[in-house]
Amino acid sequence: AVSADQREQLPRLGPRAWLCVPLLGSGSVLGIVTFAVTESDRRYSRADRQLATVVAHLAATVIQSARLRDIAAEARRAAESAARARDEFLATVSHELRNPLNAMLGWATLLESGRLDAEQARRAVRIILRNVDAQARLVQDLLEMSSAVMGRTRLSMRTVELHTLVLEVVDGLRPGAEAKGVRLDLRLASLSPLVNGDPDRLRQVVWNLVAN
DSSP states (O other), X not given: OOSHHHHHHHHHHXXXXXXXXXXXXXXXXXXXXXXXXXXXXXXXXXXXXXXXXXXXXXXXXXXXHHHHHHHHHHHHHHHHHHHHHHHHHHHHHHHHHHHHHHHHHHHHHHHHHTOSOHHHHHHHHXXXXXXXXXXXXXXXXXXXXXXXXXXXXXXXXXXXXXXXXXXXXXXXXXXXXXXXTOOOXXXXXXXXXXXXXXXXXXXXXXXXXXXX
């Protein structure tokens, strides 16, 4: 008996013959199957023991097969989850790549049109360069896809002036908005908050908010 409850039950059963056979798996014992005679003087014979061994072998095979099925099902679920995470990540990155591309296209189009004065042209070039840097960061994220899919995206934390960041993003998106007949009206509080964060990630957040 392996417990007090079993010790109490065994005398009530009054076993007169007892046969325990191990459930042998691949390199391990999965358990024990127990047979007992309680209401006659019959004793287990060699044939009974052989039959019990066959039954135990079949039971062990069934148990192992069930365990292997569970392991295979869990592996399949993990693979499906990883595939979904990869697809979601790729969809997000493809969406994020369009934001700086649209900003660069809009300002490059204005530069090519010749409608910008010298100061506006310099501003356009600065905006394009900022978006080139953002694009390079997103491409790097794509190259590090395995880490990003697992939720281990690298963050470069530092103090960021939020007003400046928002102004830069809105400036980058303004030509595209105006081309669609959308007027961007930006109203910021008088105080410029300083936040601790990754400026590239914060830009992505503002990009999505304004672009949507």
